[in-house]
Amino acid sequence: MKDGQPVDPLPVDNNWAVDGIRPAPSAHTIHHNAYGGILLKSLSKLLGRAVAPRSKSKPVRRLVVLQNASAYHQCLKELKKQGIRPIKKIRSLHAILCRVHPEADIATLKKHPLVKRIDHDRRIRLHRRRISSPLLAAAACAVSGRQTVPWGISRIQAPSLWGRTTGRSVRVAVLDTGIAPHPDLKVAGSFNTIGSGPVVDDNGHGTHVAGTIGALNNSIGVVGAAPRVKLYAVKAFDRNGSAYMSDIIEGIDWCIRNNIQVINMSFGDPTYSESLRDIIRQAYKKGIIMVASAGNDGPRNQDLNYPARFPETIAVAASDSRGRIASFSSRGAGVDIAAPGAEICSTYPGGTYAKLDGTSMAAPHVSGTAALLLRLHPGMTPKGFRSRIRRSALKLKGYSARSQGSGLLQAKKAAQG
Incomplete structure (x- = not known):
């Protein structure tokens, strides 16, 4: 069970209170x-x-x-x-x-x-595993002239839904390092929480995440889970993959005020923040589906990072192409679902492609699936989405719920559930 449950109205946290303070005036x-x-x-x-x-x-x-x-x-x-x-x-x-x-x-x-x-x-970090060289990551994901469907997109059954839904016009925010210009991506809008200039992905993480969610079905490169989704680049992380908590909170605040339907959050921190919890609750009450990576601490740490640990978010573990939970994927009672997160080929800055590992790469498979299902079921709530993906998931043999949640994401079955 995750920390607490979504409640309404929002409780006032008194952890910061000092004895003897008068109540605030109306x-x-x-x-x-x-x-x-x-x-x-x-x-x-x-x-x-x-x-x-x-x-x-x-x-x-x-x-x-x-x-x-x-x-x-x-x-x-x-x-x-x-x-x-x-x-x-x-x-x-x-x-x-x-x-x-x-x-x-x-x-x-x-x-x-x-x-x-x-x-x-506080400072927060991305959930991508460290790569030795961007050039090696790109070389591992050599894409020919013809379009390739990444193994993870096939594994979650997304292509089997494209005859019915491609996530057209569903608004998905990538709260990350930004999204770079790319022939395989179409960005509908952007917001920069760390500067006044245009959004530039000077890291690569956000562009990779965006491709898994919504790379175009255009006969080149790769294709994402929801190829006609509306992608929004909300930049909160710098070139080193670091963000202040306030930048993340401001990004979620922007999503609330701009009618975003899904937020992908491929980052985390082990320390609880009441302000982050408050803004997550507000987004949940607005009906925004929030997908968060579980973390890359492996089995040695039996707790998820925040925001994945909050009950309002969908916490995503990572699996590999052999149907195993990735060795780096964090374990914990709050895991909801597993999705492909090892050797994931996706878009990268400079019009290139790269292969990366991490629960960061698993979360966007779930965000893309949310877009597919929202197009089929426009009134679907965050609670309804969680229920659909959990009851339709494929159990992975040999793993407990702390490792895989309800099992491996199955988009086609979730759409029917």
């Missing part, structure tokens, strides 16, 4: 009561002092989550008056990302009645 109080005005000004002054340059202490990135929308908007106005520009503003969480000084300022901010919590802005 929105009405903040707008019309002098006490509310004093609180807002005091909060903005505290933030202003916390971000002010100092000679000795080194500032750290913290996500300041406010109690409600009123406090969030009014605090932003007060900060603007002081000439303070936050690093990020995340509307869905009522959160402001700032560089603050790790002395008494953070402790004082935590005690403020309008502050719900303060989260550490």
Whole structure:
């Protein structure tokens, strides 16, 4: 069982609370009561002092989550008056990302009645296994002039559904390193959480993931699980495959506000984040199917990474072409399904193709399947999708549910289930 269950309404987490704090005033109080005005000004002054340059202490990135929308908007106005520009503003969480000084300022901010919590802005890594050389990865995936159906796409039965559905117009976001221009890919839109410039895939991971989801059925290269899907490149990871938690949260926030139907999340971290959990819950309530890679820690670690460990996500383990669970695939009680994740040939920057391993490569097989099924069943919920793929999965002999979940993904059977 994953950590907890999806619930509604969202509970308020008190892990960051300090004994003796007064409850936050209502929105009405903040707008019309002098006490509310004093609180807002005091909060903005505290933030202003916390971000002010100092000679000795080194500032750290913290996500300041406010109690409600009123406090969030009014605090932003007060900060603007002081000439303070936050690093990020995340509307869905009522959160402001700032560089603050790790002395008494953070402790004082935590005690403020309008502050719900303060989260550490951690670094998160992709779930691709390390490759010795991009050139070797490309050489291992030599694609001739004719189109090839990758073994993983065939194994999950996706081609058998293309007479009925190709995932046409279903909106799938690849929350990753970006998607590079490629003759086998068509990108419908993009959003950059780590800069103001255009989205560029300077790593390759996002482009590879995108190809497994939706490489075009165009007689060249490879073909993805849902070749007519609408792909959206949401860049949160840098060229080194690293992202701040706030970048990921901002990316999910963008997906919520832009009617994305499926989010592929081929990354993870062992440390729980309440802010990440909050935004995942909000996306779930909006009906977004979220697919997350389980992790590449193998059997030595019996827990999944987050966000795969959250009950709102579909946690995906990796299998190989011989019908075995990949040795690197993480085990845990929260695994939902297994999908091909070893020696996966897909699109790569520079108009090339590469063969990569990882639960990162398994997750997009499930995301592509979600697009296929959403086209056939437009009202399908995240819960309904989970139920379909789990009850139709093929059990792999010799593996427990902690390794394979319900078994290997079978798209055709899931469509009928």
